[in-house]
Amino acid sequence: MDVFVYGLLLLTLSKCVVSKSPHIVFIVADDLGWNDVGFHNPAIISPNINYLAKHGMILNNSYVQPVCSPSRNAFLSGFYPFKSGLQNFVILPQAPSCAPLNRTFLPQKLKELGYATHMIGKWHLGMCKWECTPTYRGFDTFYGYYNGQEDYYNYTVLNGSDFRDNKEPIRPNEYSTYAYARRADKIITQHNKSQPMFLYLPFQSVHEPIQVSGH
Numbered sequence: 001m002d003v004f005v006y007g008l009l010l011l012t013l014s015k016c017v018v019s020k021s022p023h024i025v026f027i028v029a030d031d032l033g034w035n036d037v038g039f040h041n042p043a044i045i046s047p048n049i050n051y052l053a054k055h056g057m058i059l060n061n062s063y064v065q066p067v068c069s070p071s072r073n074a075f076l077s078g079f080y081p082f083k084s085g086l087q088n089f090v091i092l093p094q095a096p097s098c099a100p101l102n103r104t105f106l107p108q109k110l111k112e113l114g115y116a117t118h119m120i121g122k123w124h125l126g127m128c129k130w131e132c133t134p135t136y137r138g139f140d141t142f143y144g145y146y147n148g149q150e151d152y153y154n155y156t157v158l159n160g161s162d163f164r165d166n167k168e169p170i171r172p173n174e175y176s177t178y179a180y181a182r183r184a185d186k187i188i189t190q191h192n193k194s195q196p197m198f199l200y201l202p203f204q205s206v207h208e209p210i211q212v213s214g215h
């Protein structure tokens with residue numbers, strides 16, 4: 001379960017700003033190590049990540065929490081984990097708790113500024129009641145799973161299925177990275193550029209279980 005820090009946080013601000021607020025795509029690579037990217041380690045083949053690094057800004061002196069729920073809560077709420085009761089560990093699958101509901105999340109603030117807000121991927125901030133879940137915490141749409149880890153192909157954890165398109169339980173029929181990329185492509189392509197957009201895109205990869213795509 002979530003024993004390592006996110007290896008990489010990439011913030012890409014659109015260079016071609018159509019509206020006065022920039023479009024924001026925030027990609028999280030879960031548990032990817034410092035030396036697991038081509039721009040640090042030539043033994044790693046990661047051309048797309050290298051491209052982003054080369055044409056953007058590398059923030060190489062930042063600090064995050066060592067596990068998922070505290071990190072994700074800090075990013076979305078702006079509060080340190082010990083101010084949110086999340087300093088101990090991650091939110092486990094059957095835990096009757098979630099990130100404190102008395103905090104305003106980043107997408108809620110961005111909506112006040114006129115943003116469309118979307119989330120694709122791993123939540124891990126609790127799901128014991130609807131109020132804890134992404135579409136109740138500022139995201140217009142959600143496509144992903146609520147727990148910390150699951151199978152990359154059949155989308156199950158502890159014998160239960162964990163995948164939703166907004167609130168509807170579904171099961172994609174492909175490897176999760178491709179399913180998330182496909183949805184991201186669709187959202188970005190179909191978005192009306194006159195409105196600023198925030199896309200929070202925390203991929204499942206490369207968190208355990210270690211499952212690569214079949215092709």
Ligand SMILES: *[C@@H]1O[C@H](CO)[C@@H](O)[C@H](O)[C@H]1NC(C)=O
Nearest residue numbers: 034039040057058059060061
């Ligand atoms: C971090 O970035 C700075 C500025 O680009 C660079 O001088 C430094 O060598 C980098 N450090 C590491 C550990 O990559």
Ligand SMILES: *[C@@H]1O[C@H](CO)[C@@H](O)[C@H](O)[C@H]1NC(C)=O
Nearest residue numbers: 082083084085100101102103
């Ligand atoms: C919000 O909840 C946290 C965690 O339960 C608590 O520590 C904090 O005092 C609360 N803040 C407000 C403003 O109610």
Ligand SMILES: *[C@@H]1O[C@H](CO)[C@@H](O)[C@H](O)[C@H]1NC(C)=O
Nearest residue numbers: 151152153154155156159209
């Ligand atoms: C999903 O795949 C895992 C192996 O990663 C397997 O143990 C489990 O039985 C599968 N569940 C379903 C519902 O197919």
Ligand SMILES: *[C@@H]1O[C@H](CO)[C@@H](O)[C@H](O)[C@H]1NC(C)=O
Nearest residue numbers: 093094156157158159160161
């Ligand atoms: C999953 O289901 C199998 C078969 O019913 C059961 O033996 C096993 O204990 C279950 N595992 C979990 C984690 O609930």
Ligand SMILES: *[C@@H]1O[C@H](CO)[C@@H](O)[C@H](O)[C@H]1NC(C)=O
Nearest residue numbers: 189190191192193194195196
């Ligand atoms: C995009 O939104 C603007 C402002 O609401 C509207 O005028 C325009 O027709 C929309 N464009 C498309 C392609 O829907």
